[in-house]
Amino acid sequence: MKTNKTIYTTIRFLVLSLFGALMLFPFVWMLATSFKRGADVFNLSIIPAAPTFANYGRLLSSSNFPWWFMNSLIVGMTVTVSVLIFDSLVGFTLSKYQFRGKKVVFLLILSTMMIPTEMLVIPWYIMSNQLHWVDTYWGVMFPGLMSGFGTFLMRQFFSSVPDDLLDAGRIDGLNEFRIWYKIAMPLVRPALSALAIFSFIGNWNAFMWPLIVSNDVNMYTLPVGLSFFNGEFQSQWEMVMTGASVATIPVFIMFLLFQKQIIQGIALTGVKG
């Protein structure tokens, strides 16, 4: 019985590692390319013949890069905060209250996921022009401040929070806002963490809308700025790979920060359900 379990664990570990190495291969290749230059780029070995930091140097010294990076950071974090607040509030409402029109509201919010956002870009741009939002952070951010995806996610996770816990709060005299904030929110921390990660990644990588709404090169977000390397005559692949590698770092940090919450889970944070 005991040995059986050890064997299982070992096999599981081996399979996960093997499969994981396969998953990592394209990423490692990308990373390797970022340390190559010239003809070496098209010599497809994983280990660069003459590793160099020149691409990174060029990227960082490109005068607009710090702006792009900062813009993306500001946009990504602000939108994520907004999404965490509003999507969980709406998700909570749709999951825990009975009121007229609830189903309709839910479906309407869900339906915002059913239209490719590329098709909304032109009305957004006309609107932004009239309101002077072009070349502003607000202009880049506003379409993402709330999302159907996050609302749906939170609604699903709130639905597994027992009603008794909320009622206990009501008996203690908490108002509904505090019940959401103090009782319900801590119980769905894994979901909130997942939402934070996805929301940040989604906005960090957003391309089409930031491109349309920014004219000033210092207002570009990182993906828009990095697409400068996808040139007319030929893409500078070593620069594309370098940019993509750097762009991964904040997302990865974000992931590491929030994934702890997912690891710990509710079982350890003390639900007395």
Next chain:
Amino acid sequence: MNDLPASRGSLERTKRVWAYLFLILPIIFYVLIRFYPTFYAFYLSLTNWDIVSKDKQFIGLENYRNIMQDQVFWKTLSNTGKYVLFGLPVSLLLGFSLAYHIDKAGRGEGFFKAVYFIPYITSMVAVAWVWRWLYQPAPIGVFNKILISIGLPQQQFLFSQSQALFSILATTIWADVGFQMIIFLAGIKGISVQYYEAAEIDGANSRDKLFRITLPLLKPTIVFLIVTGTIRYLRIFTQVLNMTYQGEGGPLNSTKPLVLYIYNSAFRSFDMGYASAMTVLLFLIILLITLIQLRVMKSED
């Protein structure tokens, strides 16, 4: 406000008021930022607008009539169907298996999670470039090199009408699995250990625990992943744009999904009216599928 409500009726009323209060700001947001532009697209579908012209000529249902006879539209619709039918189940199954086993792995949990999540956070442009190289013919393409070395014939992958779609799908699943895994994990971690402890006392083995506790309690998560996954695969676009030459979904449209056709019609050919009409049809298709899914999965309760 902190007074205890006098009766159940007034408590319900207070809760209703709060619910509406919570929804005011979001509803204003969605109406202005989402629904208004969506209706605008619906309106454009009845015109022949080309983005750059000042006037939008009303042409009734002509765009829709043309779509019905457009072979490329039907081709892209069937491609989109293939992406969903073949891509989503594999990705869900892999995502769940990973989450389930990583959760059980104990040591190395954080490490494995990071490894499997990395593809999801990598820029699609970079990913597409690397995968295009992997799929190349020998002597460069890694996959073909492997095939040749074990004595199998070389494959065309991205240049073949029958294989290209599945080649792109493989890349998509590779990038998507991490996403499914994270949400499954969040769901699994949300299940209280007390359920498992109780089951162990009853002498349940790990298979019982999987089918009697984990999966049933994961239902909201599964519903969520199926519904949003269907929508995501129906809207597949960036991968194909980046992985096919000229971003046209070739060879001979064999990989072109509907959203890419919409995008190219709108922003390359500037046929906004036509693109909007296809958007409306896509919307209706997704809406219908979502409604069916929600109903079916609810009735299983």
Next chain:
Amino acid sequence: MRTIKTVLILAAVLLAVSAPVFAKGAQESAAAADPEVTEIVYWQYFYETKKDTVDTLIEMFEAENPDIRVVQQTFPYEQYNTKVASSVPSGQGPNVINLYYGWLPTYIDSGYLQPLPESTFSNERIEAEFFPLVGAAKFDGSYYALPTAVRSLALFWNKDLFEAAGLDPETPPETVEELIEFAKILTKTDKNGNYLQTGLTMELRAQMHHWLREVLIRQYGGAPYSADSREVTYDSQAGYDAFQFFTDLNSVEHIGMPNFMTDDVTAFSSGMMGMTMDGSFRLGTFDKLDTLNYGVTELPSMNGVKSNFASFWSNGITSFTTGKELEASIKFLDYLTSDTAMSMWLENVGELPAKKALAMKEEFKNDPKYGPFIRGLEYATATKFIDENAQRMVWIDAYDQVLLNGMPVEDAVDQAAAAEQQVLDTYYKNR
């Protein structure tokens, strides 16, 4: 109440983060408030040397015109047209804009561009100074845009690969027959017939669709389009012959395939392809690689016929530019198309002067690298594209039909012609 407090704090945080919005707005109005200075905006896509050259030109221009300020804004190449088009409905945007000549019909048609004023840019002046191919920017008797530089095609060959294959590294092919002969010698395959090295590019989606359209079809004695560009005329014997010739390069002669090493620039750069056809702008890319030893020559002739394809990016003035801004824009456009600008452009960007007299100067015409391109301009045609992407796809699809589905060449060409005619008809039907 705490509830409200929390909400207020959150709102304040959001506002604080978006505060640069307001700071920025204030800044802009301050600049615009100076009545002495007219500010105009110039748009082009991002290409490092182009952007830098225009920056220098702007500096020089502003020194001569202290009452004008030019702001250059650049956008990623691949999304440039999308970006421009999306800005049109809002009725705002740049004053002077750089557009690919193939896009001009769309923007002229929608009233986005205004005709260049006769006072500065008379038809007589333009037609006397510029290469005739600039006529692709003339619509209904008026010019709407002018290029700083033009492009044509030439043949690049890898001298090291020539030498290794036993060919004379200093003698490139001059005729199509030689082209095939040399390419065969340069091609290497493994025992299964997989290419290890190819002789010639076959990249339709890059420059080869131009070669097919404007060079091969003409060399076979045909014409791709009617004189008024409204009709596709390559569904003819010349068209069939040209396409047969082109598809045979892969299926019969085995001297290359599309997508080899993902694209021809990569293949040629890494020394895996003996010959390619490309524009003068590519010189910069290849010169950066010290491992690449190459030469440039005119496109090979066939049956004694020489032909070439030319194209250009051109600068127009948007129709909402009026008054002082219009005056400033006209001056700036004149400056962008001056001899000074063109010489700088050739030197820094590697694109050819758009004015005949300047380009034909001996030093340019006989330059070992630019010479072949400039000489090619004399017999080049600029296709009057309506939707270049769609018109290119037509050929890519025809090629796939023949190579993947075994469709007879005649049927594939007829299908391509019909599809392309539809693109032209959609545009010309109301004109």
